[in-house]
Amino acid sequence: MASSSPALCFLISIALLLAFTSASDPTQLQDFCVAVPDSANPVFVNGKFCKNPATVVADDFVFHGLNVPGNTTNKEGSAVTPVFVSQLPGLNTLGVAMARIDFAPHGLNPPHVHPRASEALLVLEGNLYVGFVTSNPDNKLFAKTLCPGDVFVFPQGLIHFQLNVGSTNAVAIATLGSQNPGVITVANAVFGSQPPINPDVLVKAFQVDKSVISYLQAQF
Numbered sequence: 431m432a433s434s435s436p437a438l439c440f441l442i443s444i445a446l447l448l449a450f451t452s453a454s455d456p457t458q459l460q461d462f463c464v465a466v467p468d469s470a471n472p473v474f475v476n477g478k479f480c481k482n483p484a485t486v487v488a489d490d491f492v493f494h495g496l497n498v499p500g501n502t503t504n505k506e507g508s509a510v511t512p513v514f515v516s517q518l519p520g521l522n523t524l525g526v527a528m529a530r531i532d533f534a535p536h537g538l539n540p541p542h543v544h545p546r547a548s549e550a551l552l553v554l555e556g557n558l559y560v561g562f563v564t565s566n567p568d569n570k571l572f573a574k575t576l577c578p579g580d581v582f583v584f585p586q587g588l589i590h591f592q593l594n595v596g597s598t599n600a601v602a603i604a605t606l607g608s609q610n611p612g613v614i615t616v617a618n619a620v621f622g623s624q625p626p627i628n629p630d631v632l633v634k635a636f637q638v639d640k641s642v643i644s645y646l647q648a649q650f
């Protein structure tokens with residue numbers, strides 16, 4: 431019996447890990463909780479004010495327009511059309527969201543982080559070079575070139591990106607494990623904050639001259 435207890439401990443540890451691991455928002459305590467922007471007549475609060483269930487209609491669970499390409503005429507050559515709780519109130523408390531991402535030829539969805547969600551990305555059209563980088567100290571890159579029909583997963587909170595490596599437009603659909611995944615675009619946050627981060631911070635952090643920092647800050 432004594433020899434089996436380490437194995438038992440291991441199994442119990444795994445079971446506890448599985449029990450306490452959650453890859454999405456907390457599970458809802460009711461069927462739904464359609465978000466309403468005003469607090470005039472809310473029923474209860476769980477993330478956002480909830481619409482009175484008696485007045486909820488089918489349209490509260492519908493978003494129209496994800497068939498429409500985003501406008502990729504910008505510096506990055508990409509456009510994200512989010513379907514988060516702000517666009518689809520019925521998502522409130524349900525722990526999922528979507529987005530459509532359009533890419534012009536050679537367009538980039540720049541390195542960014544979703545602080546509250548993992549993401550599964552389905553490529554519908556084009557070829558995307560995608561990847562994510564693990565946390566310190568390894569900072570290991572996992573990257574792959576994807577074709578239509580391929581799905582790639584980006585773990586929650588890790589820096590990731592998608593680059594259209596084809597000469598045609600590309601389209602992808604993202605699914606995310608939060609009604610409000612959050613987006614932190616690395617370059618914008620670091621070099622385009624308002625007010626700007628003191629350049630002394632960035633000079634040391636990036637190990638470059640102040641002129642390089644000024645140049646980078648000027649881009650945002």
Ligand SMILES: *[C@@H]1O[C@H](CO)[C@@H](O)[C@H](O)[C@H]1NC(C)=O
Nearest residue numbers: 499500501502503504505509
């Ligand atoms: C796309 O965005 C560009 C740059 O903001 C703008 O000039 C252009 O009118 C937009 N195109 C459409 C179809 O909205």
